[in-house]
Amino acid sequence: MKLNETEIADSYNDVWVLGEIVDGQVHKVTLELLGIARELADKRAVNNSKVVCLLMGSGLKGMETGLFYQSADRVIMVDDESLKFFNDSVYSSVVSRLIKKYKPEILISGATSKGRSLMPLVAVQIETGLTADCTGLDIDKESGLLLQTRPAYGGNIIATIKCENHRPQMSTVRQGVFKAIESDDTRTGELIVESVLEEEKRTRFTVLSEESYGDDSKINLHDANVIVSGGRGVKSAEGFEVIHQLANAVEGAVGATRATIDSGWISYAHQVGQTGLTVQPEIYIACGVSGQIQHLVGMQSSDLIIAINKDPDAPIMQLADVAIVGDLFEVVPEITKLLSN
């Protein structure tokens, strides 16, 4: 909401984390966000700010305990059958209503597909700003405002953004940017139970069924510590077998360049880059990838980049921390073999 004389900024406090449930469990990014929320709330101690986790879904009973261990002072739980599937309409009505009721100063969510669908709806419904895909959050010492840092233009520019006259200050945050704090099972907190109103359930949108990749972490590129990617050098769908085998050996996910998807060797869910996913694993192993800029923008923030390419002058070899000059069909199986022994 836009602030005016009667609604001074001071009436907004607390740092809210919009919790996310995946396959019946609290998403990793939610725990990471509780970590940064703790830091932000401590920096806003003047405001007596608390860390609040808003958790929505169905069958959530007991989940608050783990959130208290991860530093939530308060959990607002909305446990309702209508929240079983992710329905943007129902979810956004509930979040917007609760924001108006409790007036948080800051609201953060994971920059997941759900977070990135829900947060912009909510921001407009309650008339405030939203900064997408943040990689840094801090409190400005002087103004007490949230400083939101994010990459734009495919990572070529880093911008810092403020939301001065509207509350809450909202951001979505990339997974893997912040660290969860260590779980402390002596911590407790306050549980508040809220419900979904009947009129909020009447929507023109219905989710009929849901399919989960389950433990197929080979597709879940966001959760992977290691990604093994194949490019055109892999030559064929069968060629990807060596990539899958290495990914298994390192318990990682399989990535791919657009060229391989366009050739039909692997599905779009694996595509990394400008028109695919942006990933930031600890280790990215690019096999038979040339390193065109559209691919690089999706993976260049990985901690350690390894490239395996026949051509020592391929652009990816300049970016890589470790550049292996060689035939991927010789090198990759060799690595897999060594790791499996």
Add this chain to the structure above:
Amino acid sequence: MKIVVCVKQVPGTTEVSIDPETKRLKREGVSIEMNPFDTYALEQGILLREKHGGEVIVLSMGPQRAELTIRESIACGADSGILLNGRPLGGSDTYATSYILSQAVKKIGDVDLVICGKQAVDGDTAQVGPGMAAHLNWPQVTYVSRFVESGPKELKLERMHESGSDISLVELPAVLTVLKDVNIPRIPTLKGRLNSRKVDITIWNEIDLGTDPEKIGLGGSPTRVVSTRKPDARDKHTIVLNGNASESARELVKILKSRIEL
């Protein structure tokens, strides 16, 4: 079906840089193109029109030269285009942009469907589509990966998440954002190209749109960019391994094991 497709003209991301003096984006000499994600939105609009009849109207907010992107869309098969252009519209964040675009949708009237790309490659926010849904108070379906069934009043769609997918049903009017896997965009025909040169592009400014001056442009934007910088350079030197395959593999495994538990 009356379909509005939102397309944005963006700079080629590979060439973007900051002017060290003004600390602003350098715009001169940078190539421009249609936001690559929007080509899928456009193709989907055309496919739906081919199936259900009706029209595809392309909507773009931007400088005068964004007319080129609209003409390109018409060359591909859109029926008409509207450019939202005016000084006070400049500097809008996603809140203001989605408000302005939704005002245009209201002015067009009787629209059944708004289709946006997944995100624009300059801002990378993916917020304008959902923002329009909120301003219009229409349901949204984001990250659409497949049209399962399409009727004139209702769509059955597949959406993608990181951890899976789902099938949903939405009543029109609605706002969609589509992924690359929904279709393969067509290339303009010669006839389309010729036609696109002749068509008049409608231009609306803030007065035509009847937008609230408090809600547009820099002043109407809740968020403000306070600084920009270049990303920190990767501090690294490249270790090159160019021995035989088994030597390189052994060396690499050592490095891997020093970084993660295997």
